[in-house]
Amino acid sequence: MILVTGATGTIGRYLVRALAETEAPFRALVRDARKGKELGCEFVVGDFDEPASMVSALRGVDRLLLNSGGALPVAGQQPMVRQQAGVIDAARAAGVSWVVKVSAWQPGSDSKLSVRAHWEIERYLKASGLRWASLQPTGYMQNFFTGEGGYTHSGALSGPYGAGRVAYIDAYDVATCAAVLLTGPLGVGETYALTGPEALTHEEIAAKLNIPFRDLTRQVAAEGLRAQGLPGWFVDGLLQLYAEMAAGSMSEVTTAVRDLTGRAPRTFDEFLANR
Ligand SMILES: NC(=O)c1ccc[n+]([C@@H]2O[C@H](COP(=O)([O-])OP(=O)(O)OC[C@H]3O[C@@H](n4cnc5c(N)ncnc54)[C@H](OP(=O)(O)O)[C@@H]3O)[C@@H](O)[C@H]2O)c1
Known part of the structure:
Protein backbone atom coordinates (compact mmCIF):
# COMPACT_ATOMS: atom_id res chain seq x y z
CA MET A 1 0.00 0.00 0.00
CA ILE A 2 1.32 3.43 -1.02
CA LEU A 3 0.52 6.53 1.06
CA VAL A 4 0.55 9.80 -0.91
CA THR A 5 1.07 12.82 1.32
CA GLY A 6 0.56 16.33 -0.03
CA ALA A 7 -2.13 14.67 -2.15
CA THR A 8 -4.21 17.83 -2.55
CA GLY A 9 -1.25 19.94 -3.70
CA THR A 10 0.26 20.79 -7.07
CA ILE A 11 2.14 17.51 -7.45
CA GLY A 12 -0.15 15.33 -5.39
CA ARG A 13 -3.22 15.82 -7.58
CA TYR A 14 -1.32 14.63 -10.65
CA LEU A 15 0.22 11.75 -8.71
CA VAL A 16 -3.15 10.48 -7.53
CA ARG A 17 -4.33 10.40 -11.15
CA ALA A 18 -1.13 8.66 -12.31
CA LEU A 19 -1.38 5.97 -9.62
CA ALA A 20 -5.07 5.39 -10.40
CA GLU A 21 -3.95 4.24 -13.86
CA THR A 22 -1.75 1.52 -12.33
CA GLU A 23 -2.64 -1.65 -10.44
CA ALA A 24 -0.84 -0.38 -7.34
CA PRO A 25 -2.99 0.03 -4.22
CA PHE A 26 -2.68 3.53 -2.77
CA ARG A 27 -4.37 5.97 -0.44
CA ALA A 28 -4.15 9.74 -0.15
CA LEU A 29 -3.51 11.62 3.08
CA VAL A 30 -5.71 14.71 3.42
CA ARG A 31 -6.29 17.15 6.25
CA ASP A 32 -9.84 17.86 5.15
CA ALA A 33 -12.21 15.00 4.28
CA ARG A 34 -14.06 17.19 1.77
CA LYS A 35 -10.86 17.56 -0.24
CA GLY A 36 -10.36 13.79 0.00
CA LYS A 37 -13.78 13.12 -1.53
CA GLU A 38 -12.92 15.48 -4.39
CA LEU A 39 -9.81 13.41 -5.17
CA GLY A 40 -12.00 10.43 -5.98
CA CYS A 41 -9.66 7.81 -4.50
CA GLU A 42 -9.24 6.03 -1.16
CA PHE A 43 -8.17 8.59 1.43
CA VAL A 44 -7.35 8.90 5.10
CA VAL A 45 -7.59 12.06 7.19
CA GLY A 46 -4.38 13.05 8.98
CA ASP A 47 -2.08 15.93 9.76
CA PHE A 48 1.72 15.98 10.08
CA ASP A 49 1.20 18.08 13.22
CA GLU A 50 -0.95 15.36 14.83
CA PRO A 51 1.33 12.34 15.34
CA ALA A 52 -1.51 9.97 16.35
CA SER A 53 -3.25 10.63 13.03
CA MET A 54 -0.06 9.70 11.16
CA VAL A 55 0.22 6.42 13.07
CA SER A 56 -3.28 5.51 11.82
CA ALA A 57 -2.63 6.77 8.31
CA LEU A 58 0.54 4.68 7.98
CA ARG A 59 -1.05 1.40 9.14
CA GLY A 60 -0.43 -1.24 6.46
CA VAL A 61 1.63 1.16 4.33
CA ASP A 62 4.95 -0.01 2.87
CA ARG A 63 5.70 2.82 0.43
CA LEU A 64 5.47 6.54 1.15
CA LEU A 65 5.50 9.72 -0.93
CA LEU A 66 6.82 12.37 1.47
CA ASN A 67 5.62 15.77 0.30
CA SER A 68 4.22 18.84 1.98
CA GLY A 69 4.54 22.59 1.84
CA GLY A 70 2.75 25.77 2.42
CA ALA A 71 3.59 26.48 6.08
CA LEU A 72 5.39 29.78 6.59
CA PRO A 73 8.48 29.83 8.81
CA VAL A 74 8.00 30.80 12.45
CA ALA A 75 10.91 32.69 14.10
CA GLY A 76 13.27 31.56 11.36
CA GLN A 77 12.28 27.89 11.69
CA GLN A 78 10.61 26.12 8.80
CA PRO A 79 7.90 23.84 10.33
CA MET A 80 8.31 21.43 7.41
CA VAL A 81 11.54 20.09 8.98
CA ARG A 82 9.86 19.09 12.25
CA GLN A 83 6.74 17.85 10.43
CA GLN A 84 8.50 15.65 7.86
CA ALA A 85 11.04 14.34 10.40
CA GLY A 86 8.09 13.25 12.53
CA VAL A 87 6.53 11.46 9.55
CA ILE A 88 9.86 9.70 8.83
CA ASP A 89 9.93 8.45 12.44
CA ALA A 90 6.30 7.30 12.19
CA ALA A 91 7.02 5.57 8.86
CA ARG A 92 9.93 3.63 10.30
CA ALA A 93 7.83 2.58 13.29
CA ALA A 94 5.02 1.48 10.94
CA GLY A 95 7.34 -0.77 8.90
CA VAL A 96 7.45 1.38 5.77
CA SER A 97 10.27 0.16 3.54
CA TRP A 98 10.48 2.78 0.77
CA VAL A 99 10.24 6.58 0.93
CA VAL A 100 10.22 8.88 -2.10
CA LYS A 101 10.78 12.47 -1.01
CA VAL A 102 9.81 15.59 -2.93
CA SER A 103 12.74 17.90 -2.21
CA ALA A 104 13.99 20.99 -4.07
CA TRP A 105 16.69 21.88 -6.57
CA GLN A 106 20.20 21.25 -5.19
CA PRO A 107 19.54 21.82 -1.48
CA GLY A 108 22.63 22.56 0.61
CA SER A 109 23.60 23.66 4.08
CA ASP A 110 23.93 27.26 2.86
CA SER A 111 20.55 27.24 1.06
CA LYS A 112 17.81 29.62 2.16
CA LEU A 113 14.23 29.19 3.33
CA SER A 114 12.40 26.03 2.24
CA VAL A 115 15.40 24.82 0.20
CA ARG A 116 17.47 24.68 3.38
CA ALA A 117 14.57 22.82 5.06
CA HIS A 118 14.69 20.18 2.32
CA TRP A 119 18.43 19.75 2.88
CA GLU A 120 17.80 19.10 6.57
CA ILE A 121 14.97 16.65 5.88
CA GLU A 122 17.05 14.75 3.30
CA ARG A 123 19.83 14.39 5.86
CA TYR A 124 17.34 13.05 8.41
CA LEU A 125 15.84 10.63 5.90
CA LYS A 126 19.23 9.29 4.78
CA ALA A 127 20.19 8.64 8.41
CA SER A 128 16.86 6.93 9.20
CA GLY A 129 17.77 3.50 7.87
CA LEU A 130 14.78 3.60 5.49
CA ARG A 131 15.34 3.05 1.76
CA TRP A 132 14.89 6.41 0.05
CA ALA A 133 14.95 8.34 -3.22
CA SER A 134 14.92 12.12 -3.58
CA LEU A 135 13.30 14.18 -6.32
CA GLN A 136 14.94 17.61 -6.66
CA PRO A 137 12.84 19.69 -9.06
CA THR A 138 13.54 23.24 -10.22
CA GLY A 139 10.67 25.74 -10.01
CA TYR A 140 7.20 24.54 -11.04
CA MET A 141 5.58 26.03 -14.14
CA GLN A 142 2.41 26.07 -12.04
CA ASN A 143 3.97 28.86 -9.92
CA PHE A 144 2.95 31.37 -12.57
CA PHE A 145 -0.67 30.61 -11.79
CA THR A 146 -0.48 29.98 -8.04
CA GLY A 147 1.29 33.28 -7.37
CA GLU A 148 4.71 31.95 -6.42
CA GLY A 149 6.20 33.00 -9.75
CA GLY A 150 6.10 36.70 -9.04
CA TYR A 151 2.73 37.62 -10.55
CA THR A 152 1.63 41.05 -9.40
CA HIS A 153 -1.94 42.17 -8.92
CA SER A 154 -1.60 44.17 -12.11
CA GLY A 155 -1.00 40.96 -14.04
CA ALA A 156 2.65 41.53 -14.96
CA LEU A 157 5.46 39.07 -14.36
CA SER A 158 7.80 41.09 -12.20
CA GLY A 159 10.84 40.35 -10.04
CA PRO A 160 14.61 40.77 -9.92
CA TYR A 161 15.05 38.03 -12.51
CA GLY A 162 17.44 39.73 -14.95
CA ALA A 163 18.13 37.66 -18.03
CA GLY A 164 18.86 34.47 -16.08
CA ARG A 165 17.38 31.31 -17.55
CA VAL A 166 15.40 28.79 -15.50
CA CYS A 177 8.57 10.42 -11.90
CA ALA A 178 7.22 9.86 -8.38
CA ALA A 179 4.72 7.31 -9.71
CA VAL A 180 7.50 5.37 -11.48
CA LEU A 181 9.59 5.26 -8.31
CA LEU A 182 6.70 4.33 -6.02
CA THR A 183 5.50 1.47 -8.21
CA GLY A 184 8.77 0.01 -9.50
CA PRO A 185 12.20 -1.21 -8.49
CA LEU A 186 14.18 1.90 -9.50
CA GLY A 187 15.90 4.57 -7.48
CA VAL A 188 17.04 3.22 -4.11
CA GLY A 189 19.50 5.75 -2.67
CA GLU A 190 19.27 7.92 -5.79
CA THR A 191 18.80 11.68 -6.15
CA TYR A 192 17.07 12.93 -9.31
CA ALA A 193 17.63 16.52 -10.45
CA LEU A 194 14.38 17.17 -12.34
CA THR A 195 14.03 19.94 -14.94
CA GLY A 196 11.89 20.83 -17.89
CA PRO A 197 13.31 20.41 -21.41
CA GLU A 198 14.33 24.06 -21.93
CA ALA A 199 15.69 26.97 -19.91
CA LEU A 200 13.73 30.18 -20.47
CA THR A 201 14.19 33.78 -19.36
CA HIS A 202 11.30 35.37 -17.49
CA GLU A 203 10.87 37.77 -20.39
CA GLU A 204 10.29 34.77 -22.66
CA ILE A 205 7.87 33.26 -20.14
CA ALA A 206 5.93 36.54 -19.83
CA ALA A 207 5.61 36.59 -23.64
CA LYS A 208 4.18 33.05 -23.58
CA LEU A 209 1.75 34.12 -20.84
CA ASN A 210 0.88 37.21 -22.86
CA ILE A 211 1.59 39.60 -19.98
CA PRO A 212 4.22 42.33 -19.52
CA PHE A 213 7.60 41.56 -17.94
CA ARG A 214 9.09 43.95 -15.37
CA ASP A 215 12.65 43.31 -14.32
CA LEU A 216 12.94 44.90 -10.85
CA THR A 217 16.09 46.10 -9.16
CA ARG A 218 16.99 44.31 -5.95
CA GLN A 219 16.02 47.42 -3.97
CA VAL A 220 12.59 47.82 -5.54
CA ALA A 221 11.90 44.11 -5.12
CA ALA A 222 12.93 44.30 -1.44
CA GLU A 223 10.62 47.26 -0.83
CA GLY A 224 7.72 45.39 -2.43
CA LEU A 225 8.33 42.28 -0.33
CA ARG A 226 8.64 44.30 2.90
CA ALA A 227 5.42 46.15 2.03
CA GLN A 228 3.69 42.73 2.09
CA GLY A 229 4.66 42.53 5.79
CA LEU A 230 7.36 39.89 5.34
CA PRO A 231 10.14 39.93 7.97
CA GLY A 232 13.59 41.21 6.97
CA TRP A 233 15.39 37.83 7.21
CA PHE A 234 12.72 36.24 4.98
CA VAL A 235 13.04 39.04 2.42
CA ASP A 236 16.83 38.57 2.45
CA GLY A 237 16.37 34.84 1.83
CA LEU A 238 14.03 35.45 -1.07
CA LEU A 239 16.39 38.01 -2.59
CA GLN A 240 19.24 35.52 -2.42
CA LEU A 241 17.11 32.93 -4.22
CA TYR A 242 16.24 35.49 -6.90
CA ALA A 243 19.92 36.47 -7.26
CA GLU A 244 20.97 32.84 -7.68
CA MET A 245 18.24 32.31 -10.25
CA ALA A 246 19.28 35.44 -12.15
CA ALA A 247 22.86 34.11 -12.15
CA GLY A 248 21.68 30.90 -13.83
CA SER A 249 21.66 28.49 -10.86
CA MET A 250 18.59 26.72 -12.28
CA SER A 251 19.44 26.89 -15.98
CA GLU A 252 20.81 23.38 -16.37
CA VAL A 253 18.61 20.95 -18.31
CA THR A 254 18.83 17.34 -17.11
CA THR A 255 17.67 14.06 -18.67
CA ALA A 256 16.23 12.69 -15.41
CA VAL A 257 12.54 12.87 -16.42
CA ARG A 258 13.20 11.03 -19.68
CA ASP A 259 15.50 8.54 -17.93
CA LEU A 260 12.80 7.66 -15.39
CA THR A 261 9.62 7.85 -17.47
CA GLY A 262 10.86 7.10 -20.99
CA ARG A 263 9.46 10.35 -22.40
CA ALA A 264 10.52 13.97 -22.57
CA PRO A 265 9.25 16.44 -19.96
CA ARG A 266 6.63 18.93 -21.07
CA THR A 267 7.72 22.23 -22.62
CA PHE A 268 6.20 25.45 -21.30
CA ASP A 269 3.93 25.54 -24.35
CA GLU A 270 2.77 21.97 -23.67
CA PHE A 271 2.16 22.89 -20.03
CA LEU A 272 -0.03 25.82 -21.10
CA ALA A 273 -1.91 23.67 -23.63
CA ASN A 274 -2.67 21.03 -20.97
CA ARG A 275 -3.90 23.36 -18.23
N1 LIG B 1 6.81 25.58 -6.02
C1 LIG B 1 8.00 25.28 -6.50
O1 LIG B 1 8.48 25.86 -7.48
C2 LIG B 1 8.81 24.20 -5.84
C3 LIG B 1 10.02 23.84 -6.42
C4 LIG B 1 10.76 22.80 -5.83
C5 LIG B 1 10.28 22.16 -4.71
N2 LIG B 1 9.10 22.55 -4.17
C6 LIG B 1 8.60 21.82 -2.98
O2 LIG B 1 7.52 21.00 -3.37
C7 LIG B 1 6.73 20.70 -2.22
C8 LIG B 1 5.28 20.70 -2.57
O3 LIG B 1 4.96 21.85 -3.21
P1 LIG B 1 3.51 22.00 -3.79
O4 LIG B 1 3.53 23.22 -4.61
O5 LIG B 1 2.97 20.70 -4.32
O6 LIG B 1 2.74 22.34 -2.43
P2 LIG B 1 1.27 22.66 -2.30
O7 LIG B 1 0.57 22.65 -3.57
O8 LIG B 1 1.16 23.89 -1.46
O9 LIG B 1 0.75 21.43 -1.45
C9 LIG B 1 1.17 21.22 -0.17
C10 LIG B 1 0.48 19.95 0.30
O10 LIG B 1 0.94 19.66 1.62
C11 LIG B 1 -0.21 19.44 2.43
N3 LIG B 1 0.11 19.82 3.79
C12 LIG B 1 0.50 21.04 4.23
N4 LIG B 1 0.67 21.01 5.57
C13 LIG B 1 0.35 19.75 5.98
C14 LIG B 1 0.31 19.11 7.24
N5 LIG B 1 0.59 19.77 8.38
N6 LIG B 1 -0.05 17.81 7.29
C15 LIG B 1 -0.37 17.13 6.18
N7 LIG B 1 -0.35 17.69 4.93
C16 LIG B 1 0.01 18.99 4.85
C17 LIG B 1 -1.30 20.30 1.83
O11 LIG B 1 -2.56 19.85 2.25
P3 LIG B 1 -3.85 20.83 2.42
O12 LIG B 1 -4.63 20.68 1.15
O13 LIG B 1 -4.57 20.28 3.58
O14 LIG B 1 -3.33 22.22 2.65
C18 LIG B 1 -1.03 20.06 0.36
O15 LIG B 1 -1.58 18.84 -0.08
C19 LIG B 1 7.15 21.70 -1.15
O16 LIG B 1 7.88 21.02 -0.18
C20 LIG B 1 8.05 22.70 -1.89
O17 LIG B 1 9.08 23.21 -1.05
C21 LIG B 1 8.34 23.53 -4.70
Whole structure:
Protein backbone atom coordinates (compact mmCIF):
# COMPACT_ATOMS: atom_id res chain seq x y z
CA MET A 1 0.00 0.00 0.00
CA ILE A 2 1.32 3.43 -1.02
CA LEU A 3 0.52 6.53 1.06
CA VAL A 4 0.55 9.80 -0.91
CA THR A 5 1.07 12.82 1.32
CA GLY A 6 0.56 16.33 -0.03
CA ALA A 7 -2.13 14.67 -2.15
CA THR A 8 -4.21 17.83 -2.55
CA GLY A 9 -1.25 19.94 -3.70
CA THR A 10 0.26 20.79 -7.07
CA ILE A 11 2.14 17.51 -7.45
CA GLY A 12 -0.15 15.33 -5.39
CA ARG A 13 -3.22 15.82 -7.58
CA TYR A 14 -1.32 14.63 -10.65
CA LEU A 15 0.22 11.75 -8.71
CA VAL A 16 -3.15 10.48 -7.53
CA ARG A 17 -4.33 10.40 -11.15
CA ALA A 18 -1.13 8.66 -12.31
CA LEU A 19 -1.38 5.97 -9.62
CA ALA A 20 -5.07 5.39 -10.40
CA GLU A 21 -3.95 4.24 -13.86
CA THR A 22 -1.75 1.52 -12.33
CA GLU A 23 -2.64 -1.65 -10.44
CA ALA A 24 -0.84 -0.38 -7.34
CA PRO A 25 -2.99 0.03 -4.22
CA PHE A 26 -2.68 3.53 -2.77
CA ARG A 27 -4.37 5.97 -0.44
CA ALA A 28 -4.15 9.74 -0.15
CA LEU A 29 -3.51 11.62 3.08
CA VAL A 30 -5.71 14.71 3.42
CA ARG A 31 -6.29 17.15 6.25
CA ASP A 32 -9.84 17.86 5.15
CA ALA A 33 -12.21 15.00 4.28
CA ARG A 34 -14.06 17.19 1.77
CA LYS A 35 -10.86 17.56 -0.24
CA GLY A 36 -10.36 13.79 0.00
CA LYS A 37 -13.78 13.12 -1.53
CA GLU A 38 -12.92 15.48 -4.39
CA LEU A 39 -9.81 13.41 -5.17
CA GLY A 40 -12.00 10.43 -5.98
CA CYS A 41 -9.66 7.81 -4.50
CA GLU A 42 -9.24 6.03 -1.16
CA PHE A 43 -8.17 8.59 1.43
CA VAL A 44 -7.35 8.90 5.10
CA VAL A 45 -7.59 12.06 7.19
CA GLY A 46 -4.38 13.05 8.98
CA ASP A 47 -2.08 15.93 9.76
CA PHE A 48 1.72 15.98 10.08
CA ASP A 49 1.20 18.08 13.22
CA GLU A 50 -0.95 15.36 14.83
CA PRO A 51 1.33 12.34 15.34
CA ALA A 52 -1.51 9.97 16.35
CA SER A 53 -3.25 10.63 13.03
CA MET A 54 -0.06 9.70 11.16
CA VAL A 55 0.22 6.42 13.07
CA SER A 56 -3.28 5.51 11.82
CA ALA A 57 -2.63 6.77 8.31
CA LEU A 58 0.54 4.68 7.98
CA ARG A 59 -1.05 1.40 9.14
CA GLY A 60 -0.43 -1.24 6.46
CA VAL A 61 1.63 1.16 4.33
CA ASP A 62 4.95 -0.01 2.87
CA ARG A 63 5.70 2.82 0.43
CA LEU A 64 5.47 6.54 1.15
CA LEU A 65 5.50 9.72 -0.93
CA LEU A 66 6.82 12.37 1.47
CA ASN A 67 5.62 15.77 0.30
CA SER A 68 4.22 18.84 1.98
CA GLY A 69 4.54 22.59 1.84
CA GLY A 70 2.75 25.77 2.42
CA ALA A 71 3.59 26.48 6.08
CA LEU A 72 5.39 29.78 6.59
CA PRO A 73 8.48 29.83 8.81
CA VAL A 74 8.00 30.80 12.45
CA ALA A 75 10.91 32.69 14.10
CA GLY A 76 13.27 31.56 11.36
CA GLN A 77 12.28 27.89 11.69
CA GLN A 78 10.61 26.12 8.80
CA PRO A 79 7.90 23.84 10.33
CA MET A 80 8.31 21.43 7.41
CA VAL A 81 11.54 20.09 8.98
CA ARG A 82 9.86 19.09 12.25
CA GLN A 83 6.74 17.85 10.43
CA GLN A 84 8.50 15.65 7.86
CA ALA A 85 11.04 14.34 10.40
CA GLY A 86 8.09 13.25 12.53
CA VAL A 87 6.53 11.46 9.55
CA ILE A 88 9.86 9.70 8.83
CA ASP A 89 9.93 8.45 12.44
CA ALA A 90 6.30 7.30 12.19
CA ALA A 91 7.02 5.57 8.86
CA ARG A 92 9.93 3.63 10.30
CA ALA A 93 7.83 2.58 13.29
CA ALA A 94 5.02 1.48 10.94
CA GLY A 95 7.34 -0.77 8.90
CA VAL A 96 7.45 1.38 5.77
CA SER A 97 10.27 0.16 3.54
CA TRP A 98 10.48 2.78 0.77
CA VAL A 99 10.24 6.58 0.93
CA VAL A 100 10.22 8.88 -2.10
CA LYS A 101 10.78 12.47 -1.01
CA VAL A 102 9.81 15.59 -2.93
CA SER A 103 12.74 17.90 -2.21
CA ALA A 104 13.99 20.99 -4.07
CA TRP A 105 16.69 21.88 -6.57
CA GLN A 106 20.20 21.25 -5.19
CA PRO A 107 19.54 21.82 -1.48
CA GLY A 108 22.63 22.56 0.61
CA SER A 109 23.60 23.66 4.08
CA ASP A 110 23.93 27.26 2.86
CA SER A 111 20.55 27.24 1.06
CA LYS A 112 17.81 29.62 2.16
CA LEU A 113 14.23 29.19 3.33
CA SER A 114 12.40 26.03 2.24
CA VAL A 115 15.40 24.82 0.20
CA ARG A 116 17.47 24.68 3.38
CA ALA A 117 14.57 22.82 5.06
CA HIS A 118 14.69 20.18 2.32
CA TRP A 119 18.43 19.75 2.88
CA GLU A 120 17.80 19.10 6.57
CA ILE A 121 14.97 16.65 5.88
CA GLU A 122 17.05 14.75 3.30
CA ARG A 123 19.83 14.39 5.86
CA TYR A 124 17.34 13.05 8.41
CA LEU A 125 15.84 10.63 5.90
CA LYS A 126 19.23 9.29 4.78
CA ALA A 127 20.19 8.64 8.41
CA SER A 128 16.86 6.93 9.20
CA GLY A 129 17.77 3.50 7.87
CA LEU A 130 14.78 3.60 5.49
CA ARG A 131 15.34 3.05 1.76
CA TRP A 132 14.89 6.41 0.05
CA ALA A 133 14.95 8.34 -3.22
CA SER A 134 14.92 12.12 -3.58
CA LEU A 135 13.30 14.18 -6.32
CA GLN A 136 14.94 17.61 -6.66
CA PRO A 137 12.84 19.69 -9.06
CA THR A 138 13.54 23.24 -10.22
CA GLY A 139 10.67 25.74 -10.01
CA TYR A 140 7.20 24.54 -11.04
CA MET A 141 5.58 26.03 -14.14
CA GLN A 142 2.41 26.07 -12.04
CA ASN A 143 3.97 28.86 -9.92
CA PHE A 144 2.95 31.37 -12.57
CA PHE A 145 -0.67 30.61 -11.79
CA THR A 146 -0.48 29.98 -8.04
CA GLY A 147 1.29 33.28 -7.37
CA GLU A 148 4.71 31.95 -6.42
CA GLY A 149 6.20 33.00 -9.75
CA GLY A 150 6.10 36.70 -9.04
CA TYR A 151 2.73 37.62 -10.55
CA THR A 152 1.63 41.05 -9.40
CA HIS A 153 -1.94 42.17 -8.92
CA SER A 154 -1.60 44.17 -12.11
CA GLY A 155 -1.00 40.96 -14.04
CA ALA A 156 2.65 41.53 -14.96
CA LEU A 157 5.46 39.07 -14.36
CA SER A 158 7.80 41.09 -12.20
CA GLY A 159 10.84 40.35 -10.04
CA PRO A 160 14.61 40.77 -9.92
CA TYR A 161 15.05 38.03 -12.51
CA GLY A 162 17.44 39.73 -14.95
CA ALA A 163 18.13 37.66 -18.03
CA GLY A 164 18.86 34.47 -16.08
CA ARG A 165 17.38 31.31 -17.55
CA VAL A 166 15.40 28.79 -15.50
CA ALA A 167 14.54 25.25 -16.62
CA TYR A 168 11.08 25.28 -15.01
CA ILE A 169 9.32 21.90 -14.80
CA ASP A 170 5.64 21.00 -15.08
CA ALA A 171 4.57 19.49 -11.72
CA TYR A 172 2.89 16.82 -13.88
CA ASP A 173 6.36 15.50 -14.74
CA VAL A 174 7.47 15.49 -11.10
CA ALA A 175 4.37 13.42 -10.30
CA THR A 176 5.02 11.02 -13.17
CA CYS A 177 8.57 10.42 -11.90
CA ALA A 178 7.22 9.86 -8.38
CA ALA A 179 4.72 7.31 -9.71
CA VAL A 180 7.50 5.37 -11.48
CA LEU A 181 9.59 5.26 -8.31
CA LEU A 182 6.70 4.33 -6.02
CA THR A 183 5.50 1.47 -8.21
CA GLY A 184 8.77 0.01 -9.50
CA PRO A 185 12.20 -1.21 -8.49
CA LEU A 186 14.18 1.90 -9.50
CA GLY A 187 15.90 4.57 -7.48
CA VAL A 188 17.04 3.22 -4.11
CA GLY A 189 19.50 5.75 -2.67
CA GLU A 190 19.27 7.92 -5.79
CA THR A 191 18.80 11.68 -6.15
CA TYR A 192 17.07 12.93 -9.31
CA ALA A 193 17.63 16.52 -10.45
CA LEU A 194 14.38 17.17 -12.34
CA THR A 195 14.03 19.94 -14.94
CA GLY A 196 11.89 20.83 -17.89
CA PRO A 197 13.31 20.41 -21.41
CA GLU A 198 14.33 24.06 -21.93
CA ALA A 199 15.69 26.97 -19.91
CA LEU A 200 13.73 30.18 -20.47
CA THR A 201 14.19 33.78 -19.36
CA HIS A 202 11.30 35.37 -17.49
CA GLU A 203 10.87 37.77 -20.39
CA GLU A 204 10.29 34.77 -22.66
CA ILE A 205 7.87 33.26 -20.14
CA ALA A 206 5.93 36.54 -19.83
CA ALA A 207 5.61 36.59 -23.64
CA LYS A 208 4.18 33.05 -23.58
CA LEU A 209 1.75 34.12 -20.84
CA ASN A 210 0.88 37.21 -22.86
CA ILE A 211 1.59 39.60 -19.98
CA PRO A 212 4.22 42.33 -19.52
CA PHE A 213 7.60 41.56 -17.94
CA ARG A 214 9.09 43.95 -15.37
CA ASP A 215 12.65 43.31 -14.32
CA LEU A 216 12.94 44.90 -10.85
CA THR A 217 16.09 46.10 -9.16
CA ARG A 218 16.99 44.31 -5.95
CA GLN A 219 16.02 47.42 -3.97
CA VAL A 220 12.59 47.82 -5.54
CA ALA A 221 11.90 44.11 -5.12
CA ALA A 222 12.93 44.30 -1.44
CA GLU A 223 10.62 47.26 -0.83
CA GLY A 224 7.72 45.39 -2.43
CA LEU A 225 8.33 42.28 -0.33
CA ARG A 226 8.64 44.30 2.90
CA ALA A 227 5.42 46.15 2.03
CA GLN A 228 3.69 42.73 2.09
CA GLY A 229 4.66 42.53 5.79
CA LEU A 230 7.36 39.89 5.34
CA PRO A 231 10.14 39.93 7.97
CA GLY A 232 13.59 41.21 6.97
CA TRP A 233 15.39 37.83 7.21
CA PHE A 234 12.72 36.24 4.98
CA VAL A 235 13.04 39.04 2.42
CA ASP A 236 16.83 38.57 2.45
CA GLY A 237 16.37 34.84 1.83
CA LEU A 238 14.03 35.45 -1.07
CA LEU A 239 16.39 38.01 -2.59
CA GLN A 240 19.24 35.52 -2.42
CA LEU A 241 17.11 32.93 -4.22
CA TYR A 242 16.24 35.49 -6.90
CA ALA A 243 19.92 36.47 -7.26
CA GLU A 244 20.97 32.84 -7.68
CA MET A 245 18.24 32.31 -10.25
CA ALA A 246 19.28 35.44 -12.15
CA ALA A 247 22.86 34.11 -12.15
CA GLY A 248 21.68 30.90 -13.83
CA SER A 249 21.66 28.49 -10.86
CA MET A 250 18.59 26.72 -12.28
CA SER A 251 19.44 26.89 -15.98
CA GLU A 252 20.81 23.38 -16.37
CA VAL A 253 18.61 20.95 -18.31
CA THR A 254 18.83 17.34 -17.11
CA THR A 255 17.67 14.06 -18.67
CA ALA A 256 16.23 12.69 -15.41
CA VAL A 257 12.54 12.87 -16.42
CA ARG A 258 13.20 11.03 -19.68
CA ASP A 259 15.50 8.54 -17.93
CA LEU A 260 12.80 7.66 -15.39
CA THR A 261 9.62 7.85 -17.47
CA GLY A 262 10.86 7.10 -20.99
CA ARG A 263 9.46 10.35 -22.40
CA ALA A 264 10.52 13.97 -22.57
CA PRO A 265 9.25 16.44 -19.96
CA ARG A 266 6.63 18.93 -21.07
CA THR A 267 7.72 22.23 -22.62
CA PHE A 268 6.20 25.45 -21.30
CA ASP A 269 3.93 25.54 -24.35
CA GLU A 270 2.77 21.97 -23.67
CA PHE A 271 2.16 22.89 -20.03
CA LEU A 272 -0.03 25.82 -21.10
CA ALA A 273 -1.91 23.67 -23.63
CA ASN A 274 -2.67 21.03 -20.97
CA ARG A 275 -3.90 23.36 -18.23
N1 LIG B 1 6.81 25.58 -6.02
C1 LIG B 1 8.00 25.28 -6.50
O1 LIG B 1 8.48 25.86 -7.48
C2 LIG B 1 8.81 24.20 -5.84
C3 LIG B 1 10.02 23.84 -6.42
C4 LIG B 1 10.76 22.80 -5.83
C5 LIG B 1 10.28 22.16 -4.71
N2 LIG B 1 9.10 22.55 -4.17
C6 LIG B 1 8.60 21.82 -2.98
O2 LIG B 1 7.52 21.00 -3.37
C7 LIG B 1 6.73 20.70 -2.22
C8 LIG B 1 5.28 20.70 -2.57
O3 LIG B 1 4.96 21.85 -3.21
P1 LIG B 1 3.51 22.00 -3.79
O4 LIG B 1 3.53 23.22 -4.61
O5 LIG B 1 2.97 20.70 -4.32
O6 LIG B 1 2.74 22.34 -2.43
P2 LIG B 1 1.27 22.66 -2.30
O7 LIG B 1 0.57 22.65 -3.57
O8 LIG B 1 1.16 23.89 -1.46
O9 LIG B 1 0.75 21.43 -1.45
C9 LIG B 1 1.17 21.22 -0.17
C10 LIG B 1 0.48 19.95 0.30
O10 LIG B 1 0.94 19.66 1.62
C11 LIG B 1 -0.21 19.44 2.43
N3 LIG B 1 0.11 19.82 3.79
C12 LIG B 1 0.50 21.04 4.23
N4 LIG B 1 0.67 21.01 5.57
C13 LIG B 1 0.35 19.75 5.98
C14 LIG B 1 0.31 19.11 7.24
N5 LIG B 1 0.59 19.77 8.38
N6 LIG B 1 -0.05 17.81 7.29
C15 LIG B 1 -0.37 17.13 6.18
N7 LIG B 1 -0.35 17.69 4.93
C16 LIG B 1 0.01 18.99 4.85
C17 LIG B 1 -1.30 20.30 1.83
O11 LIG B 1 -2.56 19.85 2.25
P3 LIG B 1 -3.85 20.83 2.42
O12 LIG B 1 -4.63 20.68 1.15
O13 LIG B 1 -4.57 20.28 3.58
O14 LIG B 1 -3.33 22.22 2.65
C18 LIG B 1 -1.03 20.06 0.36
O15 LIG B 1 -1.58 18.84 -0.08
C19 LIG B 1 7.15 21.70 -1.15
O16 LIG B 1 7.88 21.02 -0.18
C20 LIG B 1 8.05 22.70 -1.89
O17 LIG B 1 9.08 23.21 -1.05
C21 LIG B 1 8.34 23.53 -4.70
